[in-house]
Amino acid sequence: MFTPLSRLLHTQIPIIQAGMIWCSGWELAAAVSNAGGLGTLGAGSMYPEQLEGQLKQLLNALEIDGQPKKPFAVNLPLLYPQVEDHLRLIEAYQVPVVICSAGNPSKFTSRLKNAGCKVLHVVSSTRFAVKAQEAGVDAVIAEGFEAGGHNGREETTTLCLVPAVRQAIDLPLVAAGGIGSGAAIAAALALGADGVQIGSLYAATTESSAHQAFKARIATAVEGDTRLALKDLTPVRLLDNDFARKVHQAEREGVGPQALAEILGRGRAKKGMFEGDLVEGELEIGQVSAMIRQIVPAGPLTKSLWEDCQATLKRLASLTS
Amino acid sequence: MFTPLSRLLHTQIPIIQAGMIWCSGWELAAAVSNAGGLGTLGAGSMYPEQLEGQLKQLLNALEIDGQPKKPFAVNLPLLYPQVEDHLRLIEAYQVPVVICSAGNPSKFTSRLKNAGCKVLHVVSSTRFAVKAQEAGVDAVIAEGFEAGGHNGREETTTLCLVPAVRQAIDLPLVAAGGIGSGAAIAAALALGADGVQIGSLYAATTESSAHQAFKARIATAVEGDTRLALKDLTPVRLLDNDFARKVHQAEREGVGPQALAEILGRGRAKKGMFEGDLVEGELEIGQVSAMIRQIVPAGPLTKSLWEDCQATLKRLASLTS
Numbered sequence: 001m002f003t004p005l006s007r008l009l010h011t012q013i014p015i016i017q018a019g020m021i022w023c024s025g026w027e028l029a030a031a032v033s034n035a036g037g038l039g040t041l042g043a044g045s046m047y048p049e050q051l052e053g054q055l056k057q058l059l060n061a062l063e064i065d066g067q068p069k070k071p072f073a074v075n076l077p078l079l080y081p082q083v084e085d086h087l088r089l090i091e092a093y094q095v096p097v098v099i100c101s102a103g104n105p106s107k108f109t110s111r112l113k114n115a116g117c118k119v120l121h122v123v124s125s126t127r128f129a130v131k132a133q134e135a136g137v138d139a140v141i142a143e144g145f146e147a148g149g150h151n152g153r154e155e156t157t158t159l160c161l162v163p164a165v166r167q168a169i170d171l172p173l174v175a176a177g178g179i180g181s182g183a184a185i186a187a188a189l190a191l192g193a194d195g196v197q198i199g200s201l202y203a204a205t206t207e208s209s210a211h212q213a214f215k216a217r218i219a220t221a222v223e224g225d226t227r228l229a230l231k232d233l234t235p236v237r238l239l240d241n242d243f244a245r246k247v248h249q250a251e252r253e254g255v256g257p258q259a260l261a262e263i264l265g266r267g268r269a270k271k272g273m274f275e276g277d278l279v280e281g282e283l284e285i286g287q288v289s290a291m292i293r294q295i296v297p298a299g300p301l302t303k304s305l306w307e308d309c310q311a312t313l314k315r316l317a318s319l320t321s
Numbered sequence: 322m323f324t325p326l327s328r329l330l331h332t333q334i335p336i337i338q339a340g341m342i343w344c345s346g347w348e349l350a351a352a353v354s355n356a357g358g359l360g361t362l363g364a365g366s367m368y369p370e371q372l373e374g375q376l377k378q379l380l381n382a383l384e385i386d387g388q389p390k391k392p393f394a395v396n397l398p399l400l401y402p403q404v405e406d407h408l409r410l411i412e413a414y415q416v417p418v419v420i421c422s423a424g425n426p427s428k429f430t431s432r433l434k435n436a437g438c439k440v441l442h443v444v445s446s447t448r449f450a451v452k453a454q455e456a457g458v459d460a461v462i463a464e465g466f467e468a469g470g471h472n473g474r475e476e477t478t479t480l481c482l483v484p485a486v487r488q489a490i491d492l493p494l495v496a497a498g499g500i501g502s503g504a505a506i507a508a509a510l511a512l513g514a515d516g517v518q519i520g521s522l523y524a525a526t527t528e529s530s531a532h533q534a535f536k537a538r539i540a541t542a543v544e545g546d547t548r549l550a551l552k553d554l555t556p557v558r559l560l561d562n563d564f565a566r567k568v569h570q571a572e573r574e575g576v577g578p579q580a581l582a583e584i585l586g587r588g589r590a591k592k593g594m595f596e597g598d599l600v601e602g603e604l605e606i607g608q609v610s611a612m613i614r615q616i617v618p619a620g621p622l623t624k625s626l627w628e629d630c631q632a633t634l635k636r637l638a639s640l641t642s
Contacts, residue, residue: 002640126544145466146478154545157467157478159499159508160608164544167612178480187480187508189640190633223447223485224475254575287481291488310641312511317638319323319510320631 004172005194008118008138009097010071012036013306014195015185016120016141016174017202017298019075019099020149020284021045022273026054027207030061031298033070036306040073040099045270048085055093071096073120077150078103091115102150102234105135113138120174122197124152129165139172140165141197147177148200148286151228151235159191166192180288182308186316189309198305200286203273205298211276214283221289232257233264239283243268325493326515329439329459330418331392333357334627335516336506337441337462337495338523338619340396340420341470341605342366343594347375348528351382352619354391357627361394361420366591369406376414392417394441398471399424412436423471423555426456434459441495443518445473450486460493461486462518468498469521469607472549472556480512487513501609503629507637510630519626521607524594526619532597535604542610553578554585560604564589 005014017024017032019042029039041058043051051074062069074095076086079102087108090098098112101122112119113136121132122141129140142165144158145151156164158177166173175188176197188196203210204218221239229238229247238244250263264282272281326335338345338353340363350360362379364372372395383390395416397407400423408429411419419433422443433440434457442453443462450461463486465479466472477485479498487494496509497518509517524531525539542560550559550568559565571584585603593602 002642144478144480145476146481155466155548156544156608156611157465157480157499159465159478159480159505160467160501160611161544163502163504164612178478180481181484183484183512184480186511186637190507190511190637191504223477223482227476252575254573287477290477290481291485313637313641316507316511316634317641320634320638321323 003194005139005174008172009038011038013302015302015305016040016073016099016195016197017302018149018176018197018199019043019073019101020199020203021269023203023208023210024075025209026058026061028202028205028209028298029058029072031205031207032202032302033072034061034063035299035302037302038071038073038097040075042075043086044075044077044080045274048082048089051086052089052093055089055095059093073097073099075099075101077101078107087111090117099141100137105132105137109135109137122176123165124161125154125156126161126164126168129169133169133171137171139174139194140169141174141176142193143197144175144177145228146237146287148203148226148237148284148289151177151237153231153235155228158188162188162191162193177286178288180291182305182310183312185305185309186312189313200288201292201301201305202298203285204289204292204295205301206295207298210273213276213278214273215295217278217283218285218289219292219294221285221292223290226285226287226289230260230264233260236282236284237286239285239289241272241281241283242279243272243282324515326460326495329493330359332359334623336623336626337361337394337420337516337518338623339470339497339518339520340364340394340422341520341524342590344524344529344531345396346530347379347382349523349526349530349619350379350393352526352528353523353623354393355382355384356620356623358623359392359394359418361396363396364407365396365398365401366595369403369410372407373410373414376410376416380414394418394420396420396422398422399428408432411438420462421458426453426458430456430458443497444486445482446475446477447482447485447489450490454490454492458492460495460515461490462495462497463514464518465496465498466549467558467608469524469547469558469605469610472498472558474552474556476549479509483509483512483514498607499609501612503626503631504633506626506630507633510634521609522613522622522626523619524606525610525613525616526622527616528619531594534597534599535594536616538599538604539606539610540613540615542606542613544611547606547608547610551581551585554581557603557605558607560606560610562602562604563600564593564603
């Protein structure tokens, strides 16, 4: 219970597994929570009945060991069309932590807190971090440009964003984007974060619900294989393929949001990440994909990340004069 | 002499002041070197006769204190048209450290090393870091997307680039881009760097040769005020103004490199950074500009950055279990 974040979340380790559409079902969340971190269901790609099924299986899979059940989270993109149904499930199943993203923090924070949830809000700018604090959230997740998911238009990187948010708010702060190793976790703690949220590494784990072909593609990604795209719609970092090149070309030619939306079409993310269409599917992943070489189980990954972070902190301690 | 980098450079503090066109003359370099870091003349905006004058004044300004003169560096963009004249001056004045950028490391590394210089090479990708090591450089500076100067097309951020380069090479490694505080220096050390190169903070110091109006503009910059531009020519991060908006608009409309070169024209950087034309000039600065609130002297800045880094390392040591 060593940072304000782990105290808030009741985790042993201040590592949050990011909610990622098509990747983060109950198997992944259970593996991370049971390893001492905070596992998260990514509700953004689930119909309400699917979310309910996932909640039941996750609750069943969280070990007890004579202790209270391990905590977990649901990631709720606030722009999700059936958000009201999801909220009712979160209340009914007494979800301990809700990670809100892609929306206004003043919308549901009070309601969720009244239901007993801890509320974390994902932001990509200092301005929205302050808004989230004003809305009463319990902690802020500051996500930089290098992240795989819905990024900010201002393109502020994690290294620049986290110290700025740290100066601006008093709440527990989580760094996200570019966290690919224990050393990077230590770097985030140096910048003033109380913990980290990790997406890409967990997308490529055994327990990730992503398609095997997508996982294998992540493990072969090299530096420069991802690029931020669709800034005129919803900015997202795409792994290089035919679809991504089509988007980049259209953006170079200066087409507007309407034409981009047509290129994107419907179901593109499911096609890529869940169905494994590596050519025409949308493959969302962060820059740290270039560091991923193999598919590993999420529990041991969580523990080794934390051990590596501890080793880095000890190495740094030896540098103090 | 506490990292492989400070041993290599003979500095007390592993902080390098970046060579920045129109900002980094002898006054700035002297202030940083005399404070224990490595001051750098940015030769990219100097004619050979100017560089010679700057070298004379810098050598004169480096304190002796009964000790050997403090070390310093010259930053040499290898694409500079009169690079041969600059090289002869570097040899004649026995410049102890040369920081090469914007060019092939195999071109001049042997010659500079034969002249007794330590050679550092700036890269924005792991691939070029390996090439620089193969070319025989003494250390590598890995510069991320958030930096103000000539960035990589792959847009890899410092948080992602530094650990990747650390894995790939054995040489002393310097992190650059996004280093805006002592906490960020500690973060860079956590990522495996042996020191940092800092540009933006030094552009806004008393001793910077930038125009007062540009310095004042940096001190009012807010998050999102800079954007990477001119990727089809030479990528550079621009502070928002009429010129930058003209460039971004042209890029949105999909114009080619030829049209961009025409918009850029000649002397645009001098007009902005040295002559203080905040409307039509090119203003190059990193994302950390959003954290700069006042113009401070470079010597005390260097010392306080290092003290803050040490304080961060001590705070992190208390987190080890």
